[in-house]
Amino acid sequence: MTTGDPGRPRTDRSPWNWLLVVPIVLPLLTFLYNADEPRLLGFPLFYWLQIAFIVVGVVTTTIVYRMTK
Amino acid sequence: MSAHTTELVVFILLFVLVSGMGFVASRWRRPTDLASLNEWGLGGRSFGSWVTWFLIGGDLYTAYTFVAVPALVFSAGALGFYALPYTVVVYPLVFLVLARMWSVSHVHGFVTPADFVRARFGSPTLALAIAITGLVATMPYIALQLVGIEAVLKAMGITGHLPIIIAFAILAAYTYQSGLRAPALIAFVKDALIYIVILAAVIYIPAQLGGWDSIFDAAKAKFDATPAPGDGFILNAGNQLQYVTLAFGSALALFLYPHSLTGVLASKNRNVIKRNMSALPAYSLVLGLIALLGFMAIAAGTKPVVGENGKADTNTIVPMLFDQMFPDWFTGVAYAAVGIGALVPAAIMSIAAANLFTRNIYREYINKNATDAQEAGVSKIVSLVVKVGAVLCILMLDPQFSIDLQLIGGVVILQTLPSVALGLYTRWFHKGGLLAGWAAGLAAGMWMLYLIPNPANGKQHFGGSAFGLSNLGFDTKMTIYAGFLALAVNLVVAALGTLLFRALKVADGEDATTRDDYFADEGDPKVKDLDLTGSH
Numbered sequence: 145m146t147t148g149d150p151g152r153p154r155t156d157r158s159p160w161n162w163l164l165v166v167p168i169v170l171p172l173l174t175f176l177y178n179a180d181e182p183r184l185l186g187f188p189l190f191y192w193l194q195i196a197f198i199v200v201g202v203v204t205t206t207i208v209y210r211m212t213k
Numbered sequence: 214m215s216a217h218t219t220e221l222v223v224f225i226l227l228f229v230l231v232s233g234m235g236f237v238a239s240r241w242r243r244p245t246d247l248a249s250l251n252e253w254g255l256g257g258r259s260f261g262s263w264v265t266w267f268l269i270g271g272d273l274y275t276a277y278t279f280v281a282v283p284a285l286v287f288s289a290g291a292l293g294f295y296a297l298p299y300t301v302v303v304y305p306l307v308f309l310v311l312a313r314m315w316s317v318s319h320v321h322g323f324v325t326p327a328d329f330v331r332a333r334f335g336s337p338t339l340a341l342a343i344a345i346t347g348l349v350a351t352m353p354y355i356a357l358q359l360v361g362i363e364a365v366l367k368a369m370g371i372t373g374h375l376p377i378i379i380a381f382a383i384l385a386a387y388t389y390q391s392g393l394r395a396p397a398l399i400a401f402v403k404d405a406l407i408y409i410v411i412l413a414a415v416i417y418i419p420a421q422l423g424g425w426d427s428i429f430d431a432a433k434a435k436f437d438a439t440p441a442p443g444d445g446f447i448l449n450a451g452n453q454l455q456y457v458t459l460a461f462g463s464a465l466a467l468f469l470y471p472h473s474l475t476g477v478l479a480s481k482n483r484n485v486i487k488r489n490m491s492a493l494p495a496y497s498l499v500l501g502l503i504a505l506l507g508f509m510a511i512a513a514g515t516k517p518v519v520g521e522n523g524k525a526d527t528n529t530i531v532p533m534l535f536d537q538m539f540p541d542w543f544t545g546v547a548y549a550a551v552g553i554g555a556l557v558p559a560a561i562m563s564i565a566a567a568n569l570f571t572r573n574i575y576r577e578y579i580n581k582n583a584t585d586a587q588e589a590g591v592s593k594i595v596s597l598v599v600k601v602g603a604v605l606c607i608l609m610l611d612p613q614f615s616i617d618l619q620l621i622g623g624v625v626i627l628q629t630l631p632s633v634a635l636g637l638y639t640r641w642f643h644k645g646g647l648l649a650g651w652a653a654g655l656a657a658g659m660w661m662l663y664l665i666p667n668p669a670n671g672k673q674h675f676g677g678s679a680f681g682l683s684n685l686g687f688d689t690k691m692t693i694y695a696g697f698l699a700l701a702v703n704l705v706v707a708a709l710g711t712l713l714f715r716a717l718k719v720a721d722g723e724d725a726t727t728r729d730d731y732f733a734d735e736g737d738p739k740v741k742d743l744d745l746t747g748s749h
Contacts, residue, residue, distance in 0.1 A: 171298035186425030
């Protein structure tokens with residue numbers, strides 16, 4: 145538990161936090177994925193791209209966690 | 214009946230195993246004394262990353278989710294897939310917010326979101342409004358878990374309510390004895406079973422049905438053939454806004470539910486929460502695959518069970534698909550996964566509801582000087598009452614009523630966002646403004662839900678959450694999530710109300726928290742006595 149400098153109040157602000165915006169906004173942009181083609185392993189774009197967004201979410205939150213802990 | 218004997222035997226064996234674990238759980242990480250809400254209701258606030266992952270995962274991804282999401286995909290197609298973006302968006306969205314909530318709750322010993330509002334805005338009235346909102350939103354959710362178990366039982370050809378009453382009696386008994394430790398321990402079994410079943414399903418079933426290509430083609434053919442405007446293989450011009458606002462609105466609502474916060478507050482430090490926000494999406498992947506079971510059911514030609522009233526119960530579509538595709542013993546495992554999947558969230562929800570009653574009604578209005586032991590005692594009793602209420606809901610009312618209430622619950626719980634979530638960031642709002650916004654948001658939400666019909670089952674009102682913008686005079690077929698609009702009304706009224714109350718110099722409540730409380734971590738000093746000051 146770091147208490148930091150007594151003079152400097154603790155904060156949860158960090159430029160890394162902006163990365164969190166990416167997985168929040170990306171899944172809400174329907175024009176990116178609202179189509180059948182191209183298919184991947186039989187999955188239409190609508191389904192495989194949204195499943196791929198999970199990876200974006202995991203990667204960005206992991207980076208922010210590691211950089212701000 | 215005889216056709217389902219193997220399934221039933223496997224189901225009962227696993228159910229008994231888990232019930233045993235529930236009772237043993239009271240000795241797990243045994244504290245010196247279980248008689249306080251910290252221990253009974255929050256497992257000692259000591260759970261590490263793994264336990265928290267299973268606990269929150271077991272809490273959020275409920276049996277009803279497993280049954281209802283694929284049922285929605287089966288009948289409406291792409292729109293039902295909203296559950297996936299919803300659970301992708303939610304974790305980065307609450308990443309920082311929950312860490313703050315944990316810290317301030319750690320310092321002040323808060324057990325419920327209403328505890329926080331009480332201290333932050335110094336208003337017991339606002340806290341009571343938040344607590345009652347939480348209770349109203351949680352109760353039908355517990356009842357819905359029974360709908361999940363019922364769907365499985367129906368698929369095994371079991372009718373009548375006795376099995377559900379027995380299952381809930383056992384659940385009530387071990388929750389009473391072990392508190393939050395019971396669902397935390399059972400969650401391990403629940404999640405292991407769910408992962409095994411889903412992995413098997415997404416490998417085995419497509420192989421039987423000629424691959425993913427033909428599954429999606431069958432779904433496309435079905436939705437192309439129907440004239441209904443709301444469904445489709447991908448989204449259409451009318452429901453894209455609904456899809457996005459439903460996903461985003463549901464994400465905003467998720468951690469406002471008291472039971473989600475229970476899992477968060479039970480973790481031992483800030484890093485456990487942050488780490489979990491990057492690990493919990495593993496469940497989203499499972500949820501996405503579960504949603505696609507709806508398409509598999511289309512491709513396999515699965516038919517839902519037709520109830521006594523002659524109406525097909527689409528909630529039975531996944532159990533029927535398993536029955537059709539899997540060997541009997543594995544169908545039993547799959548059914549047990551759904552059944553146990555109902556027990557974990559039902560236990561956590563009843564604990565959360567009980568804590569709300571104890572902390573924000575009993576302690577506030579009935580016994581101001583309640584001891585820790587008295588609080589735990591009241592919570593244990595209330596957790597029983599809540600479960601009896603849920604069973605009665607299912608026995609005496611049409612299950613459809615619980616489903617409607619759950620739909621309303623999402624819109625209702627969103628109205629606590631300005632006080633609970635924004636309250637973690639700003640003390641700008643006046644307590645009166647927040648109360649006015651809450652009331653206005655609820656009224657607007659109810660009005661919109663009332664206006665929504667469901668042509669599929671002939672309902673005139675409360676037929677869904679897709680509010681037609683044409684109701685507001687726009688010349689369009691576009692729909693939007695009613696909760697989202699209601700929240701907008703809430704925020705505008707709360708802001709205007711705050712300005713008005715300030716201008717009229719109406720007294721505001723005291724803030725019992727300090728800036729540093731929001732960043733405190735494990736080992737930092739706590740406030741021993743609760744800062745529950747302020748007037749009614």
